Amino acid sequence: MELSMAESYRGHIDRITYHNPENGYTIARLVAEGQREKITVVGAIASLEEGENVEVEGQWTNHAKYGRQFKIETYRLVYPTTLEGIKKYLGSGLIKGVGPVSAKRIVDHFGEETLDIIDANPQRLSEVPNLGAKRVDMIAEAWEDQRHVKDVMVFLQSHGITTGYAVKIFKQYGQEAIQKVRTNPYRLERDIRGIGFRIADRIAQNLGLGKDAPQRVQAGIRYLLNQAADDGHVFLPGGRQKPGQPGLIERAKDILEINAELIPPALEALRADDGVVTEALRYFLPPLYHAEVGVASSVRRLLRTPCEKLLDDSGSVEDDLKLAPTQQEAVDLAAAEKVMILTGGPGTGKTTVTKRILSCFEGGTLKVALCSPTGRASKRLGEATGREARTIHRLLEFQPGDGQFKKDYEDKLDVEALIVDEASMIDIVLMNALLRALPDTARLVLVGDVDQLPSVGPGNVLRDMINSGEVPVVRLTQIFRQEATSHIITNAHRINDGQMPLLDNRETRDFFFIEEKEPTRVVEVVEDLCARRLPAHGNYDARRDIQVLSPMYRGETGAVNINQRLQNKLNEGAHAFRHGGGEFRVGDKVMQVKNNYDKGVFNGDMGLVEHIDVDKQQLLVGFDASVEYDVADLDELTLAYAISTHRSQGSEFPVVILPLTTQHFVMLQRNLLYTAITRAKEMIVLVGTKQALGMAVQNNEVAERFTTLQQRLRGEVEEKVEVGQQLL
Numbered sequence: 151m152e153l154s155m156a157e158s159y160r161g162h163i164d165r166i167t168y169h170n171p172e173n174g175y176t177i178a179r180l181v182a183e184g185q186r187e188k189i190t191v192v193g194a195i196a197s198l199e200e201g202e203n204v205e206v207e208g209q210w211t212n213h214a215k216y217g218r219q220f221k222i223e224t225y226r227l228v229y230p231t232t233l234e235g236i237k238k239y240l241g242s243g244l245i246k247g248v249g250p251v252s253a254k255r256i257v258d259h260f261g262e263e264t265l266d267i268i269d270a271n272p273q274r275l276s277e278v279p280n281l282g283a284k285r286v287d288m289i290a291e292a293w294e295d296q297r298h299v300k301d302v303m304v305f306l307q308s309h310g311i312t313t314g315y316a317v318k319i320f321k322q323y324g325q326e327a328i329q330k331v332r333t334n335p336y337r338l339e340r341d342i343r344g345i346g347f348r349i350a351d352r353i354a355q356n357l358g359l360g361k362d363a364p365q366r367v368q369a370g371i372r373y374l375l376n377q378a379a380d381d382g383h384v385f386l387p388g389g390r391q392k393p394g395q396p397g398l399i400e401r402a403k404d405i406l407e408i409n410a411e412l413i414p415p416a417l418e419a420l421r422a423d424d425g426v427v428t429e430a431l432r433y434f435l436p437p438l439y440h441a442e443v444g445v446a447s448s449v450r451r452l453l454r455t456p457c458e459k460l461l462d463d464s465g466s467v468e469d470d471l472k473l474a475p476t477q478q479e480a481v482d483l484a485a486a487e488k489v490m491i492l493t494g495g496p497g498t499g500k501t502t503v504t505k506r507i508l509s510c511f512e513g514g515t516l517k518v519a520l521c522s523p524t525g526r527a528s529k530r531l532g533e534a535t536g537r538e539a540r541t542i543h544r545l546l547e548f549q550p551g552d553g554q555f556k557k558d559y560e561d562k563l564d565v566e567a568l569i570v571d572e573a574s575m576i577d578i579v580l581m582n583a584l585l586r587a588l589p590d591t592a593r594l595v596l597v598g599d600v601d602q603l604p605s606v607g608p609g610n611v612l613r614d615m616i617n618s619g620e621v622p623v624v625r626l627t628q629i630f631r632q633e634a635t636s637h638i639i640t641n642a643h644r645i646n647d648g649q650m651p652l653l654d655n656r657e658t659r660d661f662f663f664i665e666e667k668e669p670t671r672v673v674e675v676v677e678d679l680c681a682r683r684l685p686a687h688g689n690y691d692a693r694r695d696i697q698v699l700s701p702m703y704r705g706e707t708g709a710v711n712i713n714q715r716l717q718n719k720l721n722e723g724a725h726a727f728r729h730g731g732g733e734f735r736v737g738d739k740v741m742q743v744k745n746n747y748d749k750g751v752f753n754g755d756m757g758l759v760e761h762i763d764v765d766k767q768q769l770l771v772g773f774d775a776s777v778e779y780d781v782a783d784l785d786e787l788t789l790a791y792a793i794s795t796h797r798s799q800g801s802e803f804p805v806v807i808l809p810l811t812t813q814h815f816v817m818l819q820r821n822l823l824y825t826a827i828t829r830a831k832e833m834i835v836l837v838g839t840k841q842a843l844g845m846a847v848q849n850n851e852v853a854e855r856f857t858t859l860q861q862r863l864r865g866e867v868e869e870k871v872e873v874g875q876q877l878l
Contacts, residue, residue, distance in 0.1 A: 158207040159220070160228065162235050163200050164188055166728070180206070180220075193222030200728060201238035203230040229265055233257055236264050247288035249764040252281060268293050288766075305331075315349075318342050318782065332357060336369035344785060347373030362408050367416035370406040372425060374398060375435045379608045383856040384438045384578055388431040395854075398433050430867070432858070438608055441582035445611065446862035448585035449621065452488050455590045460485040460514040477503045480624035484595050485510050487622045491573070491615060493600045494626030495646060496828050497639035501534045503626070504569060504597055508535055511593070516566040521545045523580065524754060524800040525774060527572040542576070542584055543752070550747040557587040565592055573598035575800045577607025578859070601646050602825045606753065606796055610855045618860035637661035638834055642827045645820060645847055651827075653840075661827075662835045663843075669706040672809050673715060675837050679807055680791070681719050688833070690805055692720050693739045693758065697803040698792035699826045701817035707809045707838075709792040716791035727762045727769060729784045734759055734769060741790035741797065742773075749777050754797055756790050795826045806830035810838035810846065818846040819853075 161182035168177040180189040191206055208223040230239045241253030248256070257264050259278045267274050272290035275281055305328050322341055323330045330337065335353040338345045347369055354366060375398075378386045386398040396404070403410045417433065420426040427439040434442075473481065477499055483490045484507040492507075494500050511518045520539040522528040532539035545563070547556035557563050568588060570576070573596040576584070588594060596612065604610045615621045629639060637658040641651035653663040666672045676698060684690045698716070700709040717738060724735035734740065742755040751773055761770040767781040779787065808826050810818075823846040827834055836843065861867050 156207060156209055156223070157220075158205060159183070159185070159189060160203075160205045161185070161189075162203045162230060162238060166200055169732075180204070189220050190216070190218070191220045191222055193225075201241065203228045203235060203239060231262070233262060236262070240264070245289060246292040246767050247285055248292075252278075252285070255279065255281065315342065315345055318344070334365050335359070336365050339369055339373065346376070361406065362412055364412075364416060364419065367402070367406060367408060367412050368420050368425065371398070371402055371413070371416055371420060371433075372435070374401050374405065375426070375433060378856070379435060379438060381855075382604060382606075382608055382610070382853070384442050384608050384858070385429075385432045385434040385856050387856065388433065432856075438578060441579045442609070442857065442859055442862065444582040445578060445585055446859060448582070448588065449489060449615070449863060451590055452585075452588065452592070452594055453620070455488060457488050457591070457593060460510055460516075473503070473506060474499070474628055474630075476624065476626055476628065477506070480626070481506045481510055483622050483624055484593070485514075487593075489594045489621055490596075491612070491621055491623045492595065492597045492626070493612070493616065493623065495599055495601060495639075496642050497629045497636065498626035499628075499630055500597055500599075500626060504531075504571070504595075505535055507595055508537065508569060511567045511569075516593070517564065518567045518569065519545060519563065519565040520569045520571070521584075522571045522800070523575045524572070524752075526802070527575070527800040530802065531571045539571075542570075542580060546583060546587055548747060550750065553747055555583050555587065558583070559586045561587075562589045563587050563592070565589070567593040567595070569595045569597065571597045572800045574600055574602050574612045575605050576611055577605040578609030578611055578857070579607060581609070581611045599828070601821060602828065603796055603799060603821055604855065606799065608855075608857075609859065610857050611859065614857055614859035615863065618863035620863045638827060638830055642824055645824050645827065648820070648847060648850065650844060650847055660830070660833045662833070663840075664835060664837045665839065666837055667839055669811055669813055672707050672811055672837050673712060676712060676807055676809055677715055677719050679835060679837070680716055684805055684833075684835075688805070693737070693791075695804040696807065697798070697801075697805070697829070698807045698809070699795045699798050699829065700792050700809055701795055701822055701826075702813075703794060705813045707811050707813055709794055712792035712809070713789035717789055720791065725762050727764060729781065732789075734762070734784070734787070734789075736760070736762055739790045740771060740787045741793060742786055743788050743797075744786045746783070746786055749783075750775075751777055754800070756801075795822050795829075798829045799825065802829055802831045804830075804832045806834045808834065808836050808838075810836055810842040812839065812842050812845070815842075815845060818842060818849055820847060820850045821852060823847065 159180065159182040161180050163178050164181045165179045166176065167179065169175075175193070177190065177192050180191045182189050193208065204225050205228050206220070206222045206225040208221045211219050211221045213219050230236050237253050237257045240248050240256060241250035256275065256278050260267050268289070272293055273286065275286040275289055276283060319327050319331070319338065319342055331353065335357060336347070336350045338350045338353070339347050350369060351366065354363075359366060375386060386401070388399050389397040390400060391397065399410060399413055402408075402413050417426060417428065421428055424436055427434040427436050429439070480490070480492050480503045492500060492503060508518060508520070518537075520531055520535060520537055521542050522531050522539060523542055525541055528539045528541050545557070548554075549556055565588070570584070575598070596615070598612050600612050600616055604613065616623050629643060637652060638660050641661050644651050651661065652658075655662050664675055666675055680692045680696050680698065684696055685692055690696055698709070698712055700707065700712060702708045703710050705711070714732070717735065721735050721737050724737050726733045726735045736759050738759045740757060740759060742751045743753060745752045755773050757771045757773040757777075759769055760772045760776060762768075769779040769784070771777050771779060771787070806826065806829050823843075858867055
């Protein structure tokens, strides 16, 4: 790759072809002053929107595949000077209240003085025909807000921060934003949702903060613990556990590129400031430590509180609930014990047993509540039992204003028995909140399939409780006659037992395998199944009934690429709103990827884009209710024609399509394949190779999560110790 001398260009962004919000890497087309052809610019650019004017400095490079590109080293935003540039700038959606049509009217009226007039006397906008007083006030307010934040944005953008985050920083810190960021940029990682250590570290390095600065080491440790929590761990051990599994000290030393001697003092400072909890050379983020200790304490509290054995006489009046011996054992256990776990795969009768346990509790005149971790799961539980079932958040009366549950240790639930479905999905923090609110005298029944993937959040609660040996458990294994004709169910059990599924498409109505070796052909077949074959075969709606699950996000057969392909195939030409390097269109299937308690939508909720208002910079998304999204919130949404198997937990879909290729080899695991197959209610179609399928079936290495819940339940955890030089 050849490098030329540094050059600079000024112009407007015509199109953004790619943007990675993680590191800011962007590929865009620049219409540069004095240049006939559009320039392809590449580099780390914090936030650009189409129509923005920039001045870029950098060097020309020759990419082996993509040809001549201009690699940006520095850039700054500038106001446009041409009429066309001003129109594009105003109409790009940067100013709330101004879209392409109103931008043209404004510029046609004021000409080259447009931006100066808006800046100095925005009320003159009322002179523009068909621009009402309400719209004028909206534009004036938006421009004033932008002017206040401009200095902050220019400062932050020069250090790699997106416009959306710049606004959040300004709202958090106000006029002190630049001073606070200069003093300690790592505070952003704690104070601003969405800004992690890497972004804060980039700012710190640009500001000249040394690699061995104490605040950097402390922030780096918290980053590693947060990253571990994202991977499902409750803590990180100090030292290496086994080959390929370094502990916190080694990880921090390598990632921060510092001497190991700097780490113990940083840990001690964090511990003293309640930033980290240390226990027997295990290192926890405080919320996770207190959650795990809390779950263990609550389970022991429930188990040691005596209860009366209930009489199960529901079978004599409910002939549809005839039980097999193991199922009856589960009901008897629930009638006799304070806490019990019911687990088993599909078709083994968990729902039947749950209904019988409910009848037993109600026959004993107990006040019973039913809940599940997700809206979809609670709806299914309610339909199966004929009783009200709520999400855990609704049951605990979540208060969006302060981010807390109303029902807690001080204000417990008014229940005498609680049945919790899809318990394998519940992470350690949510389980702690639920059990804290449960009265000592209440009974608890946890129902779930322990062989599915564990919770998306940290912990492995259901498995740890089962493995502890302290909680009574019944595992259902028998597939009942009415379910035995379903190849979805029989093949799910075969896979769980380490056997290849039956793949004869002529003998099944619900489990199909289409062999395709080339990834390109796999994607083409998935497209055709969604757009043509399945809707024609079973009158399935491509958005509401069919769900593509991919083991991975990246790659040709990953969820990101399939989403783009299906968006173009199923929703071409719809009214669109560009955001970063992608876009949302009216009618798009989308998923919420972060808990947003203010909006009342949670990680994994799926909906359809109902309306787009470009002028107001808003999207309306229909979940159970319609929810508004401003442009700053759009990082919480993603296209959901295809989603990862992990994000499908707790949901069921009429039809599931699962691409399986050796491109996914890192994620080809038995429990992932098992989980994907059990998401399908009526039909599943696997598209890929038998080799990839075989790799998944044979790989039963469940990724280890660092937790101590089962040891706590058994009373085996050592007392906390202070951090010290012995770590080294």
